[in-house]
Amino acid sequence: SAKASGRNEYRFYTDDLASYSKTQSHLEYELKRAIGAGGLSLAYQPIVDIDTGKILCAEALIRWDEGTVGPDIFVPIAEMSGLVGRMTEWVLDEVGREQHFWRQHGLPLIPISVNVSPVQFKLRGFIEDIERRLRDQKLFANLLQIELTETVVMENAEHAIRSIKRLREHGIKVALDDFGKGYSSLSYLSRLPIDKIKIDKEFILGFSASNSSRAITDAIIALGTALQLEVVAEGIETLEMLMYVRQQGCRQAQGFYICKPVNGELFAKNFLEGLVLLGQPGHKKKT
Numbered sequence: 001s002a003k004a005s006g007r008n009e010y011r012f013y014t015d016d017l018a019s020y021s022k023t024q025s026h027l028e029y030e031l032k033r034a035i036g037a038g039g040l041s042l043a044y045q046p047i048v049d050i051d052t053g054k055i056l057c058a059e060a061l062i063r064w065d066e067g068t069v070g071p072d073i074f075v076p077i078a079e080m081s082g083l084v085g086r087m088t089e090w091v092l093d094e095v096g097r098e099q100h101f102w103r104q105h106g107l108p109l110i111p112i113s114v115n116v117s118p119v120q121f122k123l124r125g126f127i128e129d130i131e132r133r134l135r136d137q138k139l140f141a142n143l144l145q146i147e148l149t150e151t152v153v154m155e156n157a158e159h160a161i162r163s164i165k166r167l168r169e170h171g172i173k174v175a176l177d178d179f180g181k182g183y184s185s186l187s188y189l190s191r192l193p194i195d196k197i198k199i200d201k202e203f204i205l206g207f208s209a210s211n212s213s214r215a216i217t218d219a220i221i222a223l224g225t226a227l228q229l230e231v232v233a234e235g236i237e238t239l240e241m242l243m244y245v246r247q248q249g250c251r252q253a254q255g256f257y258i259c260k261p262v263n264g265e266l267f268a269k270n271f272l273e274g275l276v277l278l279g280q281p282g283h284k285k286k287t
């Protein structure tokens with residue numbers, strides 16, 4: 001009947017749409033809309049002092065459409081399509097808004113760490129954008145940290161080093177994220193004026209299965225410590241992993257075992273009040 005064939009046509013059409021929606025240009029279009037239309041949000045994941053359980057800071061992690069498309073997919077799209085500038089601006093504004101909100105409600109303030117894409121970091125005007133926000137008191141240097149990956153130094157190391165220095169002169173801490181993942185780590189590390197390194201979570205996640213991951217984790221902790229950098233172990237999913245990095249001399253940790261990324265409201269409600277995570281009654285120990 002006509003009705004049945006209509007239904008079939010409809011099904012065909014939606015299948016087609018579904019595959020179209022997966023294409024990059026469609027994602028690009030949707031992302032562009034989302035940036036302007038309140039479609040993005042931030043999740044916050046605490047970073048704790050392993051010995052005391054105290055929350056030292058939190059990383060802001062961008063979410064789109066409640067997480068249906070992850071940042072590993074859409075951040076590269078933003079980078080390739082020139083949207084990354086607006087995306088980063090949005091993240092910085094949002095972090096500032098959230099911190100003002102916390103301040104207004106008398107909550108203790110902790111630094112929030114923002115991931116800055118190498119593409120954005122290299123653009124002229126990025127440091128000035130941050131400085132303008134500091135001047136306008138939209139952001140506070142002691143409450144802002146920047147996470148970079150080592151690819152920032154690949155094309156123009158001098159420029160990257162100058163920019164990092166300028167951020168740190170304001171008192172903004174700079175971390176090198178996903179450390180060990182790139183291939184130029186060692187040669188650049190001693191030249192980069194950074195405050196901390198975050199061990200790439202692949203090594204932490206792989207360490208129980210692989211001796212080499214364990215060896216790399218050990219080496220990064222030793223190297224960071226020798227260079228007097230803060231060392232953060234990311235991707236801590238079990239008590240075993242936490243105890244292992246601690247025993248190797250790592251003082252700071254972040255990961256699902258400690259706390260998953262949560263929205264700003266939950267973060268304020270559950271964590272800013274107490275500021276202690278590990279060893280608290282509310283903290284679920286894996287058995």
Ligand code: C2E
Nearest residue numbers: 061062071072075091115116117235236237254255256257
């Ligand atoms: P990243 O900066 O290395 O962030 C850490 C990632 O590890 C986050 O993934 C976090 O949810 C995840 N994670 C934390 N603990 C664990 C754990 O115990 N186990 C496992 N398996 N994963 C854990 P997410 O949120 O999907 O972000 C992925 C990447 O996207 C980030 O890696 C960062 O490179 C990028 N990204 C996130 N937000 C932003 C942003 O605002 N701007 C830019 N430029 N990039 C961002």
Ligand code: MG
Nearest residue numbers: 059115147177
């Ligand atoms: Mg990061």
Ligand code: MG
Nearest residue numbers: 177178198234
């Ligand atoms: Mg990382």
Ligand code: MG
Nearest residue numbers: 115149177178
């Ligand atoms: Mg990453």
